[in-house]
Amino acid sequence: MSDYIAALRQDLVEAAERERQHSPARRVARPLLPRSWSPLALLGTGAAVAGLLLLVVTLRAVSPPRTPEAPKVVGTYHLGSHPRDAAAAAGSLMIADYYGTVVRRSPASPQNPRQFKVRGQPTSIAADGDTIWVTTVAPLKDLNGSYLVQLDARTGQRLARVPLEGYASQVAVGAGGVWFAADLHSGGLARVDRRTRKRTAFVPKIAVEGLAVAGDSVWVRAGETVTQRDERGQVVHHVKGISGTLGEESQRTLLADAQGAWVVGQLDGLLYRIEGGRVVQRVKLSETAGVIARSGSNLWVSAGPTDGRHEIVRVNAEDGKVTGRVSVGLHIPQAIVPIGKQLWVITSAGELLRVSPE
Numbered sequence: 001m002s003d004y005i006a007a008l009r010q011d012l013v014e015a016a017e018r019e020r021q022h023s024p025a026r027r028v029a030r031p032l033l034p035r036s037w038s039p040l041a042l043l044g045t046g047a048a049v050a051g052l053l054l055l056v057v058t059l060r061a062v063s064p065p066r067t068p069e070a071p072k073v074v075g076t077y078h079l080g081s082h083p084r085d086a087a088a089a090a091g092s093l094m095i096a097d098y099y100g101t102v103v104r105r106s107p108a109s110p111q112n113p114r115q116f117k118v119r120g121q122p123t124s125i126a127a128d129g130d131t132i133w134v135t136t137v138a139p140l141k142d143l144n145g146s147y148l149v150q151l152d153a154r155t156g157q158r159l160a161r162v163p164l165e166g167y168a169s170q171v172a173v174g175a176g177g178v179w180f181a182a183d184l185h186s187g188g189l190a191r192v193d194r195r196t197r198k199r200t201a202f203v204p205k206i207a208v209e210g211l212a213v214a215g216d217s218v219w220v221r222a223g224e225t226v227t228q229r230d231e232r233g234q235v236v237h238h239v240k241g242i243s244g245t246l247g248e249e250s251q252r253t254l255l256a257d258a259q260g261a262w263v264v265g266q267l268d269g270l271l272y273r274i275e276g277g278r279v280v281q282r283v284k285l286s287e288t289a290g291v292i293a294r295s296g297s298n299l300w301v302s303a304g305p306t307d308g309r310h311e312i313v314r315v316n317a318e319d320g321k322v323t324g325r326v327s328v329g330l331h332i333p334q335a336i337v338p339i340g341k342q343l344w345v346i347t348s349a350g351e352l353l354r355v356s357p358e
Contacts (some may be wrong), residue, residue, distance in 0.1 A: 011101055012062055012271055019196055020304075024251075035232060035269070036142050036273075045357075046285040052076050069324075069327065069357060069358045070143070071312065071343070072325045072326055073328060073354070074260055074356045075103075075354035076351060076352070076353055077114075077351070077352040077354075078350060078351060078352075079095065079103065079350040079352055080350060081097040081101070082097060082099060082350060083095050083096065083103075083314060083334055083346045083350060084098050084123055084334065085122070085125045085334065086123070086335040086346045087125045087126055087132060087337060087339050088338070089128075089131065089132050089153035091339065092098065092104050092105060092154075092339075093105045093110070093339060093352075094125060094132050095125075095346060096123070096134055097115075098121050100119075101113055101116060101122075101123070102118060102119065103116075104116065104156070107339050107344075114156065116156030116226075116273065118149050118151070119139070120136035120146065120147060121135050122135070122171075122219045123135050123136065123146075124138060124169060124251060125171065126171045126172050127153070128178070129155055130153050131152055132153050133148060133178050134150075135147070135169065135171045136149055136270075137168075138177050139292070141144065144166055146164045146168040147163055147168075147242065148161075148162040148164055148165060148168065148180060149173065151159050151181075156313055159265055160197055161229040163240045164190075166182040166183050166279070167182065167183035168181065169182075169183060169207060170251060171211075172211050172212055173213060174215070175191070175213045175215070175216050175217060175218050176191060176194075176201070176203070176216070177191040177192055177193050177194055177200055179213055179218055180192070182208075183353055186269070187204060187205045187206055187214055188204045188205065188206065189202070189203040189220060189229075189233065190203070191233070194331060200283050201231070201232055201233045202233070204340070206222065208222060209222050209223070209245050210254040210286050212261060213256060214258060215257075215258050216231045216339040217236065217240060217256060219254050220247050221253065221254055221260045223243050223244060224241060224243065225239065226238075226242050226254075226261070226263055226276070227239075227241050228274075236263070237276075238277075241267030241274075242272055244265075245288075246267065251291070251335070253291060253292060253295070254292075255294055257294075260275035260276070261274050262286060262294075262299060264289045264290065265289060266289050266290060267291045269284060269285040269286040269287045269288050270282050270284060271285055271289065271315060271320075281320050282324075283315055284322045285301055286303035286304050286311065286313070286339070288303065288304065289334055290304075290333055292300035293335075297299075298317065298323075298330060298357065299315040300336050300338070300343060302324075302332075302336065308330060309330060310327070310328050310329065310331070310332060310333060311326065311328065312326050312328055312343070312355060313325050324358075326355060328345055328347075328355075329351070329353075331347035331349035331351060332348040333348075334347060334348055334349055342356065343356075
């Protein structure tokens, strides 16, 4: 036993002497040289790296998603007109001007508008691919109350002009044709065939304060009730208890999709989600609210005024959470139109605001 201990002591002394003979730099660098690593050291290092990678993956999985940046106004343009409604068609912003024109503004050069003359005073506009449908109030000398006009959105060429009875105030495309709302005096909701320009459905004696179409459903609001109808105009659901509208700003207060509809409660500042004939969600925006649009997974709703200024509120359509706000000034937003990565806001004072969503 003593011989074994003596031999071990001698081995340690010789190893220490060899270590002393190496330079300090060599002694420092040795742990970094792969050839000097033992299998046990390599195994330990691999385990440590694997543990670090697992920690990073776990932290990414449990970390909350990045909060989107606040939207901001990045451009202001003066229309020099009296806008009533707006829509996106053929990659451009199409604005219905009450003084007898449809104004086309390209996102690439919004300061250079093109004007397309229409007979009468435009009241509402809807996109249909690369064309638009516009309801117009006829001049006083015209025996027809109003017209439904189809224009090529690129050139302004008139493709159709359909005389209508009464005062047509709103228009929407889908559910088998072009739907429009008549005035409250005659009352009614009608559909025109895109190809023949003939009326193919009519629902008389109903008030229409908001109109939207998606899939095979037509959505109408009046007072505190929102009605879902099929493409024949027959009632599918009545939903009551929805806050009322504030007047002409109700033009864009309904937004329909394949599963249901979003409805802006203008008087109470709530955003309602309707599915299956009932309200399934309410989102508080402000004291009052205005118009709505959608871009991807985001809803954009005007709200206010707060301290005299109006806002555009961004809402996640998946969970209904408010994710951002941007002030757009003193004037009432008439329409919100997403085009590409930009958001365009048209105000009652004839302003065109470009908003960067993030």
